[in-house]
Amino acid sequence: MHYNSPREIALKFAEAGMKKSKLSFTQFATIAILGGAFIAFGGLLSVMVAGGMPGIGTENPGLIKCIAGSLFPIGLIMVSVTGADLFTSDCTAFTLPLLQKKLPVMSFLKLLAYSYIFNFVGAQLVAYLFSSGIGSFSQDPWQSYLHHYAAAKVNQDFLTVFIKGIGANWLVCLGMWMGYASKDIIGKCIGIWIPVMLFVTLGYEHSIANMFFMPAAIYSGADILWSDFIIHNLIPATLGNLIGGAVLVGCVYWYLYLKD
Numbered sequence: 001m002h003y004n005s006p007r008e009i010a011l012k013f014a015e016a017g018m019k020k021s022k023l024s025f026t027q028f029a030t031i032a033i034l035g036g037a038f039i040a041f042g043g044l045l046s047v048m049v050a051g052g053m054p055g056i057g058t059e060n061p062g063l064i065k066c067i068a069g070s071l072f073p074i075g076l077i078m079v080s081v082t083g084a085d086l087f088t089s090d091c092t093a094f095t096l097p098l099l100q101k102k103l104p105v106m107s108f109l110k111l112l113a114y115s116y117i118f119n120f121v122g123a124q125l126v127a128y129l130f131s132s133g134i135g136s137f138s139q140d141p142w143q144s145y146l147h148h149y150a151a152a153k154v155n156q157d158f159l160t161v162f163i164k165g166i167g168a169n170w171l172v173c174l175g176m177w178m179g180y181a182s183k184d185i186i187g188k189c190i191g192i193w194i195p196v197m198l199f200v201t202l203g204y205e206h207s208i209a210n211m212f213f214m215p216a217a218i219y220s221g222a223d224i225l226w227s228d229f230i231i232h233n234l235i236p237a238t239l240g241n242l243i244g245g246a247v248l249v250g251c252v253y254w255y256l257y258l259k260d
Contacts, residue, residue, distance in 0.1 A: 002183060009180045010257040014100060016180075017093030020085060021103055021111055028085065028111070029118045035084035036122025040212035042075020044131050046200070047213075051145030069201030072209070073193040076172065080179050080192055087115040087208055091245025092173040092253075099254040116207075116238070123211035132219035143220060150217035153210060154228050158236045161205050165240020166248070168204035171195040172241075173249035205237040 004012065020028065050057070050068035057064040079086050094111055097103040130136075137143045153161075178191030199206065214229040 003181045007257040014096035031085040032118030033122035035086040036119035038078040039075040040123040040126030042072045043212040046071045051142045054141040069197040072200045073196035089176045092250040095246040095250025127216040137220035147222040161236035162240040164205040165237040166244040168206040169241035169244030170248045171199035173245040207238040
């Protein structure tokens, strides 16, 4: 067999979570900062390419969404290949050993909190220092694209963002799952790319990606308040992400492949 079986994937996913749980605080914080930065780089690439095609976008909006979706997964591929840490995939990686009774509940909650906080730090490095701070969004069509994109994300009701958050992390964690199926680098990249391309193209809500998109828009002058971003998007997206990754992937595949 040239790929890992579903049970082997579940064991590898759980093992990865346990390995991260044993890192020192500074090591874990470092890989979490890198994870947030890598996801932000994927978002930056998607904005620079898809946002730079306004004519095509007017006539073919679905094509622009597909292009953005096709580019964004580069961030998660970098996270996986380099061993960086991402809150959203941790929702599965820490749920599996939690249900195996190898990871205490308090450690589960603490690790998710650390991951979330330091992912935010990494995302801000790219959102400000490596994009808005150097004028990447100072002119159209990129500024208009990003500001419109961010405003559309903020102007949704809580339940809609929550449900989109579930869909986003269901697919992100399936992407990581499919990446673990592969025994070579090409297969890993393709396995990750397919579900992540799907969630971005469909317009679902990924909390860590939004830690880049919305702040980058704010830093470049968008008429969006931090409070609106946090209350109307980040909180419901995060809650949905937790359900999508911990329940629909972590709990489901623990029950199917790891439960005694």
